[in-house]
Amino acid sequence: MTERTGLLTDRYELTMLDSWVRDGSAGHGAVFEVFARRLPEGRRYGVLAGLGRLLPLIEAFTFDAHDVAWLTEQGVVGEGAAAYLRDFRFGGDIDAYPEGDLYFPGSPVLTVRGTLGECIVLETLVLSVLNHDTAIASAAARMVTAAAGRPIIEMGGRRTHEQAAIATARAAYLAGFASTSNLAAGLRYGIPTVxxxxxxxxxxxxxxxxxxxSQVEAQGAGTTLLVDTYDIADGIRTAVRVAGPALGAVRIDSGDLADEAAKARALLDELGATDTRVVATSDLDEFVISALADAPIDGYGVGTRVATGSGHPTASMVYKLVAVSDDVGGPLRPVSKKSKDKVSVGGHKTAWREYDDAGLLLRECFTVPGTTAPAGAQRVQVPVMRGGATVHAPDPEEIRASTAAALRRLPPEALSVAAGTPYLTVLAASTEEETA
Amino acid sequence: MTERTGLLTDRYELTMLDSWVRDGSAGHGAVFEVFARRLPEGRRYGVLAGLGRLLPLIEAFTFDAHDVAWLTEQGVVGEGAAAYLRDFRFGGDIDAYPEGDLYFPGSPVLTVRGTLGECIVLETLVLSVLNHDTAIASAAARMVTAAAGRPIIEMGGRRTHEQAAIATARAAYLAGFASTSNLAAGLRYGIPTVxxxxxxxxxxxxxxxxxxxSQVEAQGAGTTLLVDTYDIADGIRTAVRVAGPALGAVRIDSGDLADEAAKARALLDELGATDTRVVATSDLDEFVISALADAPIDGYGVGTRVATGSGHPTASMVYKLVAVSDDVGGPLRPVSKKSKDKVSVGGHKTAWREYDDAGLLLRECFTVPGTTAPAGAQRVQVPVMRGGATVHAPDPEEIRASTAAALRRLPPEALSVAAGTPYLTVLAASTEEETA
Structure with missing residues (x-):
């Protein structure tokens, strides 16, 4: 059912393919890795998201005759690459960190193995999906932690591209948001809408x-009434007069939220509406939510700041060739570039984690072929695609539960919204041993 | 051909509709306006974008039987609103600033007139499209100005949602970028791809x-060779040896770009490749491009920073009810909310601009019914939809030309990338007269 995705691609992916088809290396073996060299400034961890959207998009990565004719006419590909694309389906293997898991600088969150040709053409799509969804989930997880159990509604759809809005709702939900305002996300992913x-x-x-x-007649007394159109205290009195003390909630969307919430709570209690909840919206993010910790607010709505990754609207993940063979079926050799400020580490990496006795995450490291993992370390990646077919498709509820579990494996200081350095950096296992 | 867009909507738009269908006011007359209370911090102007994408999405704003059944089952709408949505097509009128035009705090960039019911349901979609595309175009226009005639390639698709990537390429092109890396944008909008x-x-x-x-054999000597994988000077020597002095360009994607560009230029000239261009990429934005003004760089590639609106990934446009009738066909009365920090101005606004003798923009103001426009002022909005049908559909080239023309109507200080206050703020015509 997914529309074909082949053209959601940067031109150079296909011009590289064209050269490789001409020079005969398109069928050589290759390993590409996705990782981030750094986290956004001040962040202690990231939350990987997008995998459940990405895999179907990779399965739909094809070109129809019209696409290929256009690519040929535009000079993007010659006859050889045109024939290659006409029949294209990704047939390789992908391993990845489970969606919703934590990642750190250097974590090889996704590894694509296949031929050079089939791996290179996926680069743009892989990065678009993971960079977007991960940015949202990473910000959302911090807001959820700051909210300390109070539910958060995702309502940022109007602040982002209309399709990105759906992915935003999904990523925020995986990270622990309670619900979304976005109806398409409700229908597509089963996320509760409010x-x-x-x-x-x-x-x-x-x-x-x-x-x-009118609203209470349509929605019942359990609805949420927005009380700040004119005067908040008047609005609350009117709301309780109309709905009675069974009124579900009042929403405040302006002013000093701590102050207004305290006054609203006192007034609701005075009016006998002791079970009516106070919901706050208006430019909230993890910092404002932290600052409101002592205010009598029962739930939050977050829009702009979650849809824009709370100052970091994209994760800085890259897709790098780390090993390649010089013949079809030949042995893989590690490769890495030496650019001045963008040096990368070659070789196909396997990531490992070590935990302390209380289950807290202690260390993450990687091995490359020929090196040994620390005793007792747990492998992080799981197989998600084999021979081009998806083999890992947890539903949003499962992902959400495993994100919550992953966050419980960080110590409290790593969960603080205060600026800090990454909780850990992923190094080669042997490096770790040397420095230990 | 556009897929239906009815569910790209916040739940509350449809619960409001439900109440209005029940209480009989869904058919009352209404005017909604889109405007921004402020520009992003430090920005002197904004560039409106998204209209050419929005109008077809509004024409496709429908619900099929499956959608309506789901909405009913979820308790979003009752029977009356379900029937309303089943047949829904927007049948009202829309006036707007031409796409690519400038806007300022208070500019009524888009005005929707119709029934309360048909206007409210469009809110989320209208804001998603305009907030996203406007954020990109506004950042892109500043980069184009900073580049002072050197071409810029948009290459940010991998840093944003895969569908937002296409809209990003379009918005950047409208604002003056020369080309995009995004193939889907090339096919859909005819934007040159590179x-x-x-x-x-x-x-x-x-x-x-x-x-x-391999690359020169496939693409010809006019191609651009990426020379910084290992050592830049070695890379340039190899590039010229392979391609000859007819080599199109070298690309540098790391290091101190001013320094590397100067060294690259000198070396190319020494090697006789005097016509080979130097293209710089790597974390560029309007500030870095300005700082590189004296470097021998012939073109730029901008990715992350344009796709994320250069620090401001969303415009802060809102969609507000400004006039409503109390009966079907009754007279419109102005309305405005009084929330503490979000006061709005009621009444259906018509925007006007005044220019000096040199054609520079002097002032923008608005009138409401019963007030008079300044003599000689020019109306800003144009009709873009009548009775639900699009009546204004300039192609990207036309929009791009009018954006360039609009920017020429700002004085040089307003075009500087240095932080400043908005070049102007849009006030009521009468207010202007009082303060004049």
Whole structure:
């Protein structure tokens, strides 16, 4: 059902393919790795997301006759590469960190093995999906931690591309958000959707009371009434008068939220609406949510800041060739570039983690062929695609549970929203031993 | 051909509709306006983008039987609103600033007129498209100005959602970028695509020389060779040896770009490749491009920073009810909310601009029904949709030309990338007169 994705690709992927088809190396063996050299400034960990979206998009990575004719006409590919693309389906293997797992600088979060030709053409798509979704999930996880158990609604769809909005809702949910405002995400991924009314709803009625009455009639007293269109205290009095003390919640979307929430709580209690919840929205992020920890707020709505990765709208993951063979079926040799500020480490890496007795994450390291993993270390990657077919497809609920579990394996200081250095950096196992 | 877009919507748009269908006000008249209260910090102007994508998405704003059944089952809508959505097509009118035009705080960039029901449901989609595309175009225009005529390639697709990548290429092109790496954007919008090779291409060959030879055989000597995989000076010597002095360009993607470009230019000239261009990529934005103004660089490639709006990945546009009738066909009354930090101005606004004798933009103001435009002022909005049908569909080349023309109407200080306040703020025409 997924629309074909072959053209969601940078031109140079196909011009490289064209050269490799001409010079005969398109069928040589290759290993590409996805990793981030660094985390966004101040972040202590990242949360990998996007894998569940990516694998179907890779299965749909094809070109129809019209695409290939256009690529030929544009001079992107010659006849050889055109024939190659006409029949193209990725047939290689992919291993990856489970979606929702943590990652750190150097973590080989995804490894693609196959022929040079079939691996190179996936680069742009792989990075688009992982960089976007990971940026959202990494920011969202910090907000969830800051909220300390109070539910957060994702409502940032209007602040990002209309299709990115759906991926945003998904990534935020995986990271622990409770629900989304985005209906398409609800239908596509089964994420709970919520939302009641905007200021326009109140403005369109002759009075705030008429608006609240209309909403309560349609949605029941358990609804959330937006009380700050005119005066918050008046709004709350009107809300409780209309809905009664069974009113579900009041939402406050402006002003000093700590102060307004405290006043709202006191007024609701005074009016007998002791079970009515106070929901706060308006430019929230992990820092504001932390600062509101002592305010009597029962739930948050986060929009702009989660949809834009809280200042870091993209993860800086790259897709690098780490091993290649010089013949079809020949042995793989490690490769790495030597560019001044972008040196990379060659060789096909296997990542390992070590935990302490309490289950806290202590170390992550990698081995390359010929080196040995530390005793007792656990392998991080799992097989996700074999021969081009997806072999790992957990549902959002499973991913969400494993993200929560992964976060519990970090010590409290690593979970703080305060700026810090990465909790760990991933080094070669042998390097670790030398420095130990 | 556009897939239906009805569910690219926040749940509350449809619960509001549900209440309005129940209380009889869904058919009342309404005017909604899109505007930004502020520009991103330090920005002097914004460039509106997304309109050419938005109008077809509004025409495709429908719900099929499956969507409506799901909405009903989820409790989003009752029977009345379900029937309303089953037949839904937006049938109202839209006026807007031409795509690619400038905007400032308070500019009513888009005005939607119709019934309350048909206008409210568009909110999320309208904002998603305009906030995303405008953020990209606004950042891109500053980069184009900083580049002072040297061409810029958009290559940020791998840093953003795979569909947002296409919109990013489009918005950057409208703002003056020369080309994109994104093939889907090339096919869909006719934007020139470019790109030659990545470091993986060189690494996959037995030597840099073998890689360059393969690329030149496939692409011709006019290609761009990436020379920084190992040592830049060695790379340039090899490149000229392989391609000859007719080599199109060398690309440098690491190190101190000003220094490396100067050395590359000197070496190319020494080797007789005086027409070979130097192209720089690697974390460029308007600030870095400005700082490189004196370097012998002939073209830039910009990725991450344009795809993320150069620090401001979303425009802060909102969609606000400004006038409503209390009956079907009744007179419109202005409305505005009084929330503490989010006061809005009611009434259906018409925007006007005044220019000086040299054609420079002097002022932008608005009138509401019953107030008068300044003598000689020019109306900014144009009709873009009538009765739900698109009546304004300039092609990307036309939009690009009008963006360039609009930028020429700003004085040099407003075009500087240095931080500043908005070049102007849009006020009521009468307010302007009072303060004049």
């Amino acid at each position: 939302g009641t009314a905007a200021h326009a709803f109140t403005l369109a009625h002759e009075s705030e009371e008429a608006a609240f009455r | 790109g030659t090779a990545a470091h993986a291409f060189t690494l996959a060959h037995e030597s840099e020389e073998a890689a360059f030879r």
